[in-house]
Amino acid sequence: RIKDPRALPALIEALMEEDKKSRIHFNEGAWQAIRKFGVKAGPHLAELFRRKPNPYLIDLLAESKYDGLAELLKPHLSHPDAMLREKALHALGQLGDVNAIDSLLDALDKDDLDAKVKAVRSLGQLKVVQSAPKLLGLLQEQQLYGPQAGLYRAVTDAFQEFSDVKKMLANAFPLPSTLSFNIGGAGATLPEMMGMLGNENF
Secondary structure (H helix, E strand, O other): OOOOHHHHHHHHHHHOOOEOOOOEOOOHHHHHHHHOOHHHHHHHHHHHHHHOOOHHHHHHHHHOOOOOHHHHHHHHOOOOOHHHHHHHHHHHHHHOOHHHHHHHHHHOOOOOHHHHHHHHHHHHHOOOHHHHHHHHHOOOHHHOOHHHHHHHHHHHHHHHHHOOHHHHHHHHOOOOOOOOEEEOOEEEOHHHHHHHOOOOOO
16 A cells, blocks of 8 residues: 555565465465556566566556566467466457567467467457458367357457447446356357347357
């Protein structure tokens, strides 16, 4: 609550303390405290991330609007830690930084299905309409259900973002909508299901 920048180095150090009982790889109290510093925390977090990449740091860096986050994350899009890869791809979409587009398009060519889903969602958030042919190329009719369902939903979401349909649907449902429906194993909300109307596959 005091927000004195002199506390940041100690909070950053405490952030990555491991609680061996709960196997949590970061300190929740320090994480919440650092969030209150906003932009001031960015450079300190980036320095720690360079030394010890951690998925929880990505959330804080994105929240602190750290300038240069896209460049910081790009080398980690092929990181062996799946959670770190996915958080990096998600953050690139939130940034709204066009410098991230090439990295997101490259992720579509990887074999990692979860990474593809995150990349597709981020391309949708960034409204990268030129990615449409590549997104359509991910669709394989014989695999519409099962493991691929999440990917197809992400592609549908991206096209709704491109056309601003997603925003109109969200505005039509003012209350938060829960994942009440199931599309081949992937949870979906009522607005999303409304967006599927007219789609012959559904």
